[in-house]
Amino acid sequence: MTSTVLRAPASRPATGAPAWSARACSDSDYDDVLAFFSEPDFFFRTAEPDTRSEWEIRKLVGADTRLLLADDEPAGLYALEGFGGEHGCHYQLHLRLRAAAPNAWWHSAFEEIVRALTWKKELVRLAVQVGEFDGRGLAFARSLGLTEEGTLASVVRHGGQRYGYVFFARIWALTS
Amino acid sequence: MMLRGYRAGDLELLSGTWLSGELLGLPLPNWPVLAEPATVGPPSDETSELCVAPGTGFVRYCDVDWVHRRARLEIGVRREAVDSAELLISAAVAYGFRTLSLRRVYGWVTPATHPPPYLCERAGLQREATIPSAVWFDGRPVPREIWAAVRRD
Amino acid sequence: MTDLERLDPPAAAAALRATPDGARGFLGVDPVTQNDMAIAGELTRLGAHVFRRGQALLGFVPNSEQPRQATVATTSADPDLMTEFLTFLGSYQRCTSYVAMVPSGSAAESTFNGCGFHRTGTLRGHRYQTGQYQDVHVYFATVGDLCRS
Numbered sequence: 001m002t003s004t005v006l007r008a009p010a011s012r013p014a015t016g017a018p019a020w021s022a023r024a025c026s027d028s029d030y031d032d033v034l035a036f037f038s039e040p041d042f043f044f045r046t047a048e049p050d051t052r053s054e055w056e057i058r059k060l061v062g063a064d065t066r067l068l069l070a071d072d073e074p075a076g077l078y079a080l081e082g083f084g085g086e087h088g089c090h091y092q093l094h095l096r097l098r099a100a101a102p103n104a105w106w107h108s109a110f111e112e113i114v115r116a117l118t119w120k121k122e123l124v125r126l127a128v129q130v131g132e133f134d135g136r137g138l139a140f141a142r143s144l145g146l147t148e149e150g151t152l153a154s155v156v157r158h159g160g161q162r163y164g165y166v167f168f169a170r171i172w173a174l175t176s
Numbered sequence: 177m178m179l180r181g182y183r184a185g186d187l188e189l190l191s192g193t194w195l196s197g198e199l200l201g202l203p204l205p206n207w208p209v210l211a212e213p214a215t216v217g218p219p220s221d222e223t224s225e226l227c228v229a230p231g232t233g234f235v236r237y238c239d240v241d242w243v244h245r246r247a248r249l250e251i252g253v254r255r256e257a258v259d260s261a262e263l264l265i266s267a268a269v270a271y272g273f274r275t276l277s278l279r280r281v282y283g284w285v286t287p288a289t290h291p292p293p294y295l296c297e298r299a300g301l302q303r304e305a306t307i308p309s310a311v312w313f314d315g316r317p318v319p320r321e322i323w324a325a326v327r328r329d
Numbered sequence: 330m331t332d333l334e335r336l337d338p339p340a341a342a343a344a345l346r347a348t349p350d351g352a353r354g355f356l357g358v359d360p361v362t363q364n365d366m367a368i369a370g371e372l373t374r375l376g377a378h379v380f381r382r383g384q385a386l387l388g389f390v391p392n393s394e395q396p397r398q399a400t401v402a403t404t405s406a407d408p409d410l411m412t413e414f415l416t417f418l419g420s421y422q423r424c425t426s427y428v429a430m431v432p433s434g435s436a437a438e439s440t441f442n443g444c445g446f447h448r449t450g451t452l453r454g455h456r457y458q459t460g461q462y463q464d465v466h467v468y469f470a471t472v473g474d475l476c477r478s
Contacts, residue, residue, distance in 0.1 A: 019209070020209045020210060021209060021210075022209075022210050066210075068210075085396075085422070086391065086393075086396040087391070087396040087397060087422050087423045087424075088423070089396070112208065112209055112210045113210055115208045115210070115211075116208040116209070116210035116211035116212075118314075118315045119207075119208050119211045119313070119314055119315070120196075120211065120312060120313075121312055122312055122317070122395075122396070122397070175315075175316050175317065196394070197394065243359075243362055243457055244455065244456050244457045244462075245457065246454075246455060279454065279462070280453070280454055280455065282452065282455075303450075304450050304451060304452050304453060304467075305449055305450020305451065305452060305467040306449050306450060307428055307449060307450075307467065307469055308426065308449075308469060308471075309395060309397070309398055309425075309426050309471075310392065310394065310395060310398065310428075311394040311395050312394060312395050317395050317397070317398075322450065322452060322467070324452065324453065326453050326454050
């Protein structure tokens with residue numbers, strides 16, 4: 001199956017954010033994907049990215065994940081999972097950029113992901129879960145102003161200790 | 177406007193930045209960088225009839241009903257070929273009536289996409305109905321119209 | 330609406346066949362020209378949900394492009410039954426607007442008129458039945474329209 005590259009026709013945003021594009025992961029992208037998971041803090045659906053084997057990474061990535069490209073260079077992964085019935089319009093976002101990506105890129109990627117989703121579907125609630133051990137992820141979620149809903153404590157081991165998952169969400173006003 | 181059968185090499189004609197399911201699948205401005213393009217599956221069984229106009233786009237007849245002799249029409253036009261949209265629609269209506277021997281072709285037009293005025297009228301289609309809040313587009317639900325052409329027998 | 334019985338597509342097809350005349354055009358199917366397997370296949374393809382209440386059949390198809398809207402159909406001429414069904418859809422599917430495609434001259438026209446729908450168009454010659462092409466009227470209502478009726 002050929003993967004389609006999605007790309008904005010024209011101008012680059014003025015803020016210094018890159019020109020984003022995305023595609024479904026094809027076999028030729030897996031070298032980049034495996035390289036992401038070799039980073040010790042690439043917490044994309046896992047608390048131990050750098051010790052995952054290849055089959056496990058393929059399973060974590062799955063059909064719903066998109067390879068994010070910044071100025072045509074692989075920069076990270078994201079996936080949107082629907083929760084409940086179509087009419088609920090609840091989604092959970094998994095987003096991870098590689099370690100070298102500047103912090104500002106996270107905000108810019110999040111905005112473009114939300115914009116693409118709301119182009120075609122109603123969005124009522126978007127949830128993000130971040131491990132307590134994930135400093136970068138927590139800083140990102142808090143800087144976005146997402147509501148911090150609570151922490152499910154002591155559910156995961158990382159670096160020899162127990163940590164919880166912190167739940168963040170944003171709710172949009174109903175328009176339909 | 178010549179219509180011919182689909183071949184595997186025509187695959188790129190089947191996706192574009194238009195609203196899915198539209199009668200007038202014309203590329204839209206301000207398409208979000210991460211939104212996937214609308215895609216129509218290559219024909220693989222009898223449930224739909226699809227032809228391509230090389231270099232221009234495709235026409236597809238969905239929900240073909242041989243008892244009621246009607247089908248829902250969709251076209252998709254490449255960005256470089258938007259000036260040929262009128263010819264493509266007219267060819268699509270003519271093919272539906274003459275070759276498929278349908279009595280009625282209809283389709284959905286979403287006014288919020290600002291389709292070129294009079295394109296449907298010039299192809300012989302008439303607006304028959306409006307359904308409010310029928311499709312989600314760019315952050316809100318918007319109305320959709322049903323346009324149709326009926327063959328005079 | 331606790332006495333609403335959900336029917337799977339084969340059961341729905343059999344129930345539509347057993348309904349005299351009122352089922353022609355129900356969500357676009359026609360028990361006179363289609364056999365049970367064809368009807369069940371069409372209901373499945375549409376993603377339709379069919380329910381029975383007493384003698385009447387009620388159905389809806391969620392709008393995949395706008396999940397807060399549904400196309401509805403009924404075999405009964407009773408507007409109150411439809412209003413109750415739409416209230417059920419409002420609670421369980423979060424529907425805020427409803428569409429009905431009603432063949433011209435069918436009993437369902439008075440049902441939809443009676444519960445607050447208004448006609449927003451007519452599809453010319455959209456169906457063939459009993460030797461001639463029939464128009465299909467498009468009816469629409471929001472949740473607010475239902476309360477006012």
